[in-house]
Amino acid sequence: MADVTMKIWRGDASGGEFQNYTIEQNDNEVVLDVIHRIQATEAPDLACRWNCKAGKCGSCSAEINGKPRLMCMTRMDTLPEGPVTVTPMKTFPIIRDLVTDVSFNYAMAAKIPALLPKPMPEGGYRLMQEDVERSQEFRKCIECFLCQDVCHVIRDHEDNKANYAGPRFFIRIAELEMNPLDTNDRREFVREDMGLGYCNITKCCTEVCPEGIHITDNAIIPLKERVVAANYDPVAWLGRKIRRQTKKTSAEAAVQPAP
Amino acid sequence: MSNYEHHDYDVLIIGAGGAGLRAAIEAKQRGLKVGIITKSLLGKAHTVMAEGGMAAAMGNVYEEDNWMVHFRDTMRGGKYLNNYRMAELHAKEAPERVLELEQWGALFDRTKDGKILQRDFGGHRYARLAHTGDRTGLELIRTLQQKVVSMGTDVFMEVKVLKLVHDDAGRVAGCVAYHRASGEFVTFAAKAVILATGGAGKSWKFTSNSWEGTGDGHAMALWAGAKLIDMECIQFHPTGMVWPLSVRGILVTEGVRGDGGVLRNSLGERFMFNYVAPMFRAETAETEEEGDLWYDDHNAGRRPPELLPRDEVARAINTEVKAGRGGPHGGVFLDIGSRRSAEFIRRRLPSMYHQFMELAGVDITREAMEIGPTCHYIMGGVQVDADTAATAAPGLFAAGEVAGGMHGANRLGGNSLSDLIVFGKRAGAGAADYVLSGQAATSLNQSAVEAAIKEALAPFERTEGENPYTIQHDLQEMMQANVGIIRTQSELDFALGELDKFTERVKNIAVKGGRAYNPGWNLTTDLPAMLAVCKTVALGASFRKESRGGHTREDFPTASEEFSKFNLAHSSNGGNWDSPIETTESPLLPIPQELKALLEEAH
Numbered sequence: 001m002a003d004v005t006m007k008i009w010r011g012d013a014s015g016g017e018f019q020n021y022t023i024e025q026n027d028n029e030v031v032l033d034v035i036h037r038i039q040a041t042e043a044p045d046l047a048c049r050w051n052c053k054a055g056k057c058g059s060c061s062a063e064i065n066g067k068p069r070l071m072c073m074t075r076m077d078t079l080p081e082g083p084v085t086v087t088p089m090k091t092f093p094i095i096r097d098l099v100t101d102v103s104f105n106y107a108m109a110a111k112i113p114a115l116l117p118k119p120m121p122e123g124g125y126r127l128m129q130e131d132v133e134r135s136q137e138f139r140k141c142i143e144c145f146l147c148q149d150v151c152h153v154i155r156d157h158e159d160n161k162a163n164y165a166g167p168r169f170f171i172r173i174a175e176l177e178m179n180p181l182d183t184n185d186r187r188e189f190v191r192e193d194m195g196l197g198y199c200n201i202t203k204c205c206t207e208v209c210p211e212g213i214h215i216t217d218n219a220i221i222p223l224k225e226r227v228v229a230a231n232y233d234p235v236a237w238l239g240r241k242i243r244r245q246t247k248k249t250s251a252e253a254a255v256q257p258a259p
Numbered sequence: 260m261s262n263y264e265h266h267d268y269d270v271l272i273i274g275a276g277g278a279g280l281r282a283a284i285e286a287k288q289r290g291l292k293v294g295i296i297t298k299s300l301l302g303k304a305h306t307v308m309a310e311g312g313m314a315a316a317m318g319n320v321y322e323e324d325n326w327m328v329h330f331r332d333t334m335r336g337g338k339y340l341n342n343y344r345m346a347e348l349h350a351k352e353a354p355e356r357v358l359e360l361e362q363w364g365a366l367f368d369r370t371k372d373g374k375i376l377q378r379d380f381g382g383h384r385y386a387r388l389a390h391t392g393d394r395t396g397l398e399l400i401r402t403l404q405q406k407v408v409s410m411g412t413d414v415f416m417e418v419k420v421l422k423l424v425h426d427d428a429g430r431v432a433g434c435v436a437y438h439r440a441s442g443e444f445v446t447f448a449a450k451a452v453i454l455a456t457g458g459a460g461k462s463w464k465f466t467s468n469s470w471e472g473t474g475d476g477h478a479m480a481l482w483a484g485a486k487l488i489d490m491e492c493i494q495f496h497p498t499g500m501v502w503p504l505s506v507r508g509i510l511v512t513e514g515v516r517g518d519g520g521v522l523r524n525s526l527g528e529r530f531m532f533n534y535v536a537p538m539f540r541a542e543t544a545e546t547e548e549e550g551d552l553w554y555d556d557h558n559a560g561r562r563p564p565e566l567l568p569r570d571e572v573a574r575a576i577n578t579e580v581k582a583g584r585g586g587p588h589g590g591v592f593l594d595i596g597s598r599r600s601a602e603f604i605r606r607r608l609p610s611m612y613h614q615f616m617e618l619a620g621v622d623i624t625r626e627a628m629e630i631g632p633t634c635h636y637i638m639g640g641v642q643v644d645a646d647t648a649a650t651a652a653p654g655l656f657a658a659g660e661v662a663g664g665m666h667g668a669n670r671l672g673g674n675s676l677s678d679l680i681v682f683g684k685r686a687g688a689g690a691a692d693y694v695l696s697g698q699a700a701t702s703l704n705q706s707a708v709e710a711a712i713k714e715a716l717a718p719f720e721r722t723e724g725e726n727p728y729t730i731q732h733d734l735q736e737m738m739q740a741n742v743g744i745i746r747t748q749s750e751l752d753f754a755l756g757e758l759d760k761f762t763e764r765v766k767n768i769a770v771k772g773g774r775a776y777n778p779g780w781n782l783t784t785d786l787p788a789m790l791a792v793c794k795t796v797a798l799g800a801s802f803r804k805e806s807r808g809g810h811t812r813e814d815f816p817t818a819s820e821e822f823s824k825f826n827l828a829h830s831s832n833g834g835n836w837d838s839p840i841e842t843t844e845s846p847l848l849p850i851p852q853e854l855k856a857l858l859e860e861a862h
Contacts, residue, residue: 012775026504026505027503027504028503028504028505028618028619028620029503029505030505030506030618033505039728039778039779040726040728040729040732041726041728043771044726044727044728044770044771044772044777044778044779044782045770045771045772045773045777045778045779045780046778047776047777047778048778049299049300050469050470051299051303051304051305051307051469051470051471052303052305052307052308052469053469053506053509054308054506054509054510054614054618055610055613055614055617056307056308056394056396056397056610057302057303057307057308057469058303059299059300059303073617073618075617075618095440095775095776096440096775096776097776099440099776101440102300106301106408106416109405109408110408114364114405114406114409115362115363115364115405117361117362117364120358120361120362124317124358124361124374124375125361125373126372126373126374127366127369127373128369128373129368129369132366132367132368132369135366136366136391136392139366139391139397139398139401140394140397141401142307142397143302176364179364179366181361181362
């Protein structure tokens with residue numbers, strides 16, 4: 001097959017530039033195959049992350065011709081003819097070449113109050129399939145962070161990162177809130193500490209999700225509705241005040257180990 | 260102390276897959292200071308790729324199931340080379356470990372009455388695998404990851420461990436490592452170290468393993484004074500993708516067969532009926548009609564031969580292809596599309612559907628998949644005490660794929676994820692008990708630290724030398740060709756000679772670029788471990804003159820009584836990566852009479 005030209009951003013936190021590699025391309029290859037060939041020949045120090053090469057681990061996120069995608073699931077023959085541009089995810093600080101510092105995401109994950117389950121009866125819980133399916137959709141997330149990368153709240157506004165969890169963690173919170181075993185209440189937490197209100201449901205996150213999770217429709221919008229109901233419905237507000245005596249606040253729950 | 264970044268822990272865990280994370284939870288719950296090191300990001304370890312499920316005799320689908328049947332299935336699947344005590348503990352404790360995961364947030368698929376649903380897999384008499392669609396590994400790792408994070412455990416991501424370090428009394432006392440992002444070295448001192456580094460399949464050309472599967476833990480244990488057993492027993496999973504070439508080796512879950520998929524050759528025959536070994540005849544269907552009855556009711560017919568243990572199926576596929584009855588890309592056909600509805604397939608096997616659609620342009624609800632064996636799992640590993648996961652090196656523990664013994668000569672599908680949680684917990688407890696016993700190490704031998712760092716930096720000083728990727732590529736080709744699924748003495752002898760040449764080549768690598776996030780350098784530091792694994796595999800394969808489980812000899816095609824009595828144990832004579840390796844017979848643990856009776860039980 002004909003050679004292809006790859007325009008790959010190379011550099012580190014202090015700066016960098018595109019480098020062109022013209023290299024052999026075989027039938028049915030994905031972008032990651034071509035990156036690996038460059039590593040194995042011309043540039044053994046070309047930095048990129050990958051693990052499973054099957055769309056299951058979410059390591060090889062990058063921007064291919066400007067679009068946030070997994071390199072292992074992007075077939076070369078689906079891209080337009082001409083050079084292929086590969087750049088690191090824009091929202092996160094550069095470590096080197098295509099590798100970014102995604103620690104923001106791990107820091108956000110650590111803030112989220114864990115599942116606080118009902119006590120388990122002898123022989124295990126009884127849960128119906130339809131009751132676990134809603135949360136199962138969100139647990140398909142492979143943590144590729146492409147939704148975080150594309151979200152303009154943090155992509156274009158670095159300052160917002162301190163107060164905004166991003167789509168990945170809205171679905172995590174939705175998953176916990178919809179888990180039939182959970183006894184925690186994260187509605188104030190998601191509004192006050194996780195910045196749910198900043199999201200103006202442009203659905204960019206849903207569009208880039210390689211797992212096809214309906215991030216906006218099934219997680220963020222229902223979460224917004226719950227938060228609104230909790231804040232503006234006086235009955236719900238009163239109920240929440242009373243329930244708080246038995247439920248944990250987000251801060252308490254954050255340090256409380258699950259059983 | 261030298262000028263490197265340094266950390267102190269009670270228990271240090273190397274590896275953040277299922278076993279490492281489960282061990283961390285246990286040690287942390289004992290009130291100890293726990294650190295976890297992973298060479299990738301948290302949540303990306305190989306556990307994430309497990310698909311079908313975790314085996315636990317909960318009896319939710321077939322109430323006849325219990326730990327005794329699971330124990331028997333595991334031992335038969337392992338061709339009796341197993342450490343019986345590990346198989347016993349695993350069968351007894353897996354159900355409790357699975358239920359625990361639900362309290363930490365795991366959401367398994369359900370039965371109609373709301374219990375955890377269990378799926379059929381090869382070699383298991385009953386439907387036994389707890390699962391979440393075909394992404395059970397993701398569910399497991401995410402659950403454990405979230406639990407570990409909620410407990411406030413320290414996790415060092417993208418840190419590559421180079422070597423374990425002892426104290427002056429010879430106890431394992433920690434390790435020397437480097438941060439991949441910066442290339443800066445870091446040392447860890449610990450009272451106990453748990454290896455949970457996973458597998459070693461990256462030394463073969465066609466493998467389901469990621470770049471991480473380089474056998475680091477196997478090698479580090481060997482160098483630190485522990486023993487490796489059963490290294491010749493490698494599982495070639497029968498169903499890996501074979502086409503397109505760029506995805507060759509990627510796993511296709513056994514769940515496809517558990518859910519009704521069958522294997523056909525190019526003539527359209529369900530050839531597995533021709534490959535039922537005598538030991539499985541009594542429990543295997545004789546006709547397609549009988550096999551088809553079994554899916555809905557295991558008492559109406561016997562299991563179809565597509566669900567024999569993996570070693571049996573992989574060998575059969577290999578034989579069919581060699582006989583000229585393979586597909587256009589050198590595999591055979593796995594067909595579920597003609598046997599189950601499209602809706603069923605998309606619900607039960609969503610990621611397989613997605614994987615074939617995206618990568619091969621094949622719609623598995625309508626077309627058969629072309630598949631063939633792929634290097635998947637190493638049964639061999641660090642010899643451990645079943646109850647405590649302790650190795651022969653004081654202060655060193657091992658759990659998960661890096662440990663040996665549990666699976667004998669062949670692992671049953673689904674027994675890996677349950678192995679991780681059963682023995683991850685036991686390793687955490689074993690290490691904690693050891694730390695609290697007060698015999699633990701106190702200080703790192705600094706000259707060993709300096710020596711390891713000097714060795715790691717040497718490839719930067721060579722201006723002329725080989726590209727590490729070329730060596731890795733050649734090694735994979737050599738191992739695939741000579742120490743693959745079917746072995747013979749002349750090829751093994753050739754391989755052992757070649758491995759000595761590879762050792763010399765590794766000493767002559769030149770690394771280009773700087774130390775910060777340099778994958779070429781990282782691969783250079785993996786190669787000594789890969790060679791240690793390859794050498795012990797080839798030595799074991801050469802020594803074991805019989806065929807058993809994941810070790811098949813063309814020149815000794817049957818199992819032999821003589822070789823059924825021991826494992827082959829390897830130890831390092833010198834502890835350096837290029838030190839000679841000694842291989843000895845290590846007798847199997849005698850099985851108590853009451854457990855032996857379970858194995859002999861007819862059904």
